[in-house]
Amino acid sequence: MLSINAAVSDLKRLDLLANSDSPIHALDARAKVLVTIIFSISVVSFDRYELARLLPFFIFPAVMIAYANLPPLYFVKKIAFISPFVLMMGLFNPIFDRAVMYHIGPLGISGGWISLISMLIRSLLTVGAAFILVGTTGFTAVCQALERCGTPQIFTLQLLFLHRYIFVLADETGRTARARELRSCGRKGRGIASFGSLAGHLLLRTWQRAEHIHTAMRARGFIGRFHAHRRSHFGVTGLCFVLGWTFLFITLRIYDLPGILGALFTGILP
Amino acid sequence: MSHHIVEVKNLQHVYPDGTIAIKDVSFRITHGESVAIIGANGAGKSSLLQHLNGCLEATSGEVIIGDTRLSKGTLPDIRRTVGMVFQNPDDQLFMPTVFEDVAFGPLNLGLSGSEVDLRVREALERVGAGHLSAKPPYLLSGGEKKRVAIATVLAMSPDILVMDEPTSGLDPYARRQLMSLLREFHHTKIFTSHDLDMVLDLCPRTIILYEGGVMADGPTRDIFLNDALLAACRLEKPFSMQECPVCNKSADTKKL
Ligand SMILES: Nc1ncnc2c1ncn2[C@@H]1O[C@H](COP(=O)(O)OP(=O)(O)O)[C@@H](O)[C@H]1O
Ligand SMILES: [Mg+2]
Numbered sequence: 001m002l003s004i005n006a007a008v009s010d011l012k013r014l015d016l017l018a019n020s021d022s023p024i025h026a027l028d029a030r031a032k033v034l035v036t037i038i039f040s041i042s043v044v045s046f047d048r049y050e051l052a053r054l055l056p057f058f059i060f061p062a063v064m065i066a067y068a069n070l071p072p073l074y075f076v077k078k079i080a081f082i083s084p085f086v087l088m089m090g091l092f093n094p095i096f097d098r099a100v101m102y103h104i105g106p107l108g109i110s111g112g113w114i115s116l117i118s119m120l121i122r123s124l125l126t127v128g129a130a131f132i133l134v135g136t137t138g139f140t141a142v143c144q145a146l147e148r149c150g151t152p153q154i155f156t157l158q159l160l161f162l163h164r165y166i167f168v169l170a171d172e173t174g175r176t177a178r179a180r181e182l183r184s185c186g187r188k189g190r191g192i193a194s195f196g197s198l199a200g201h202l203l204l205r206t207w208q209r210a211e212h213i214h215t216a217m218r219a220r221g222f223i224g225r226f227h228a229h230r231r232s233h234f235g236v237t238g239l240c241f242v243l244g245w246t247f248l249f250i251t252l253r254i255y256d257l258p259g260i261l262g263a264l265f266t267g268i269l270p
Numbered sequence: 271m272s273h274h275i276v277e278v279k280n281l282q283h284v285y286p287d288g289t290i291a292i293k294d295v296s297f298r299i300t301h302g303e304s305v306a307i308i309g310a311n312g313a314g315k316s317s318l319l320q321h322l323n324g325c326l327e328a329t330s331g332e333v334i335i336g337d338t339r340l341s342k343g344t345l346p347d348i349r350r351t352v353g354m355v356f357q358n359p360d361d362q363l364f365m366p367t368v369f370e371d372v373a374f375g376p377l378n379l380g381l382s383g384s385e386v387d388l389r390v391r392e393a394l395e396r397v398g399a400g401h402l403s404a405k406p407p408y409l410l411s412g413g414e415k416k417r418v419a420i421a422t423v424l425a426m427s428p429d430i431l432v433m434d435e436p437t438s439g440l441d442p443y444a445r446r447q448l449m450s451l452l453r454e455f456h457h458t459k460i461f462t463s464h465d466l467d468m469v470l471d472l473c474p475r476t477i478i479l480y481e482g483g484v485m486a487d488g489p490t491r492d493i494f495l496n497d498a499l500l501a502a503c504r505l506e507k508p509f510s511m512q513e514c515p516v517c518n519k520s521a522d523t524k525k526l
Contacts, residue, residue: 015366016406138366164364171408212361215325219354220426221378223346 010078012167014131017070018138024068029137029145031238035245036133040126042249048115049101052258054122060245061128068136075135079128086123090116139163157224165210172206273336273351274301274429274458276322281331283317291317293482294331299458299475306469306490307462309479310504315434315462316357318479322432322460323352335430350379353428357435359415363407368399368418371407375426393425394418398447412439420448433461437468466508470494478503 018025024032043057065072097112134142143156180198251257276299283292291314299305307315320326321333324345333340335348356362365371372390381389394400397417407415416439423431436452437445445468452459452472463469469476469490476493478486480503486493493499494507506512 012366012406012408019367019404209361212356212358213364215320216356216362217364217374219323219325219349220375220422221346221349222374223378225378227374227377 011170013074014078014135015139017135018141020069022068022136024064024136027136027241028234028238029141030149031234031241032133032137033142033145033149034242036129038246038249039129042253043122043125045253046118046122048118049111051114051118051121053252053256054118054125056252056257057125057249060249061125061132064129064132064136068132070132070135075128075131078131079124082123082127083120086120087116090119093119153224164213165206168210168213169206172202172209176202176205275299275334275336276430276458276460277334278318278321279332279334281318281321281333282329283314283321283326284329291482292321295479295482295484296331297477297484297487299460301458302456303475304452304459304473305461306473306476307460307479308464308466308469308476308505309462309485313479313503314482315479317482319354319432319434319460319462322430323349323354325354350426351428352430352432353423353426355420355423355431355433355436357438359412359419362419362422363415366406367403368394368405368407368410369403371418372403372422372425375422379426389425389427390421393421396424396451397421398444413441413444416440417444417448420451429457431455431457431459431461433459435463436461437463437465466494466506467510470508470510478505480504 039057039060043054046054061075064070065075093116094110094112097115098110100108101111101114102109137145140160143160146159147153147156176198277297279296281292281295282290284290295318307318309315317326321328321340322335324333324340335351338344338348340348363371365374369390372393373386376386376389390403391400394403397420399414399417399421402410402414402418407418410418416436420433420436431452437448440448445465449468449472452461461473473490475488476486476490477484478493478499485503486496486499494511497507500506
């Protein structure tokens, strides 16, 4: 059950990254949320068979990771983690969509495969951007920014509690699993039979802990509103950040940069 | 100031599963008093304390803080007045870093950024946890968590301090530190403890709970001298009032 604990500390690490200092971290949360949304829309709105024109968009996560001093390997791993799920979702594309689109020598590549890869790239980009957003801003601040941009409070509050609840659940799971492991003496315990009661027990315990924490929050004056400590205002830097990236994304979305570059090269080369 | 009075009248609490945790408890604690609530495991100490800031709702009876009767409407005010340190620090710490956790209360009080900074640093210094401020709470040791949990409450500068077993899990040095901190806190304070030497040191008055009821309420010294009462409530004298086993032994070895 070590994997559970590892997964949790990994998740917590994402939250902690948001506390470091960098030019990106210092930006207003709303600016980052806005850019992330525009980025995701630009990426997702491409044609389902698009490949080459998606690639320039990798510049955004790359620049953000570099300037925010985030550990690149950590994000690569996080993002790689989701690819099996995406592949599973797109599994049937190559089966249903057999029309050949490209030829590499004698090999014909069907539209299904292209759309599968395109989907994979798009989810890597958008999920990566979301991770980077949380890693540079913090979940609380992201929710607050959403609220300040007009998302109903009931929704953002739910998100926040969900986020907290995941940690509580993971914590309790880790503890219960360890207790069980230590007392099953390396064997499988009582096997699947004990898992039912274990899961029920876990649910109750998590519930109780979540309730205790909520009590503690209310005891310290919580009345349904999270305050982020980092109070920032949009400012000129925020505006430049938003305008700069938006300009780039729209340009990349409208003009076929790889195509133009390719044409340039083939034009130059005889 | 009548503001710091804590009055409990005929309090009873029955948990949903039918356990009667508190039966007919009444007492009145006046301004600036320092009171210990002691009792065996499961006597109902934690349950009682949790009524003082409305974390648990009384099945019957009432709680009055200052001039205000505890009810849904007065709860926010009462929670500002009564600072509560829970028995399990894991229940109390929930933010990503120690600093943010301690800042949570002051931010909810609507204080400004610089004031919050100041309060957080002050509170952490007072419990000797200044160096922990950037750490995530879940990476702290048990005693460190406890100290941070105490800081979260101090940062809100409550008028009445309520603590559930504040010294359990602390090392002797941290215990001394906490004791001197409590001595400096001149408002009303109420805490439960199995650390009877601390009780003897800090609290002129003691209330003994036994199976959910008040068995004794009076001067600490008198209570600890009453052997029959202590035995009936599954309690023992503080070490400082017992004969010293080490000295006796050394006397014995000399004789040999
Ligand atoms: N949530 C609960 N549901 C049911 N019974 C409880 C609950 N919490 C505590 N109890 C019971 O209430 C009694 C008093 O508990 P508690 O106040 O925690 O004791 P103490 O803090 O003095 O050790 C115990 O018998 C305990 O088993
Ligand atoms: Mg208790």
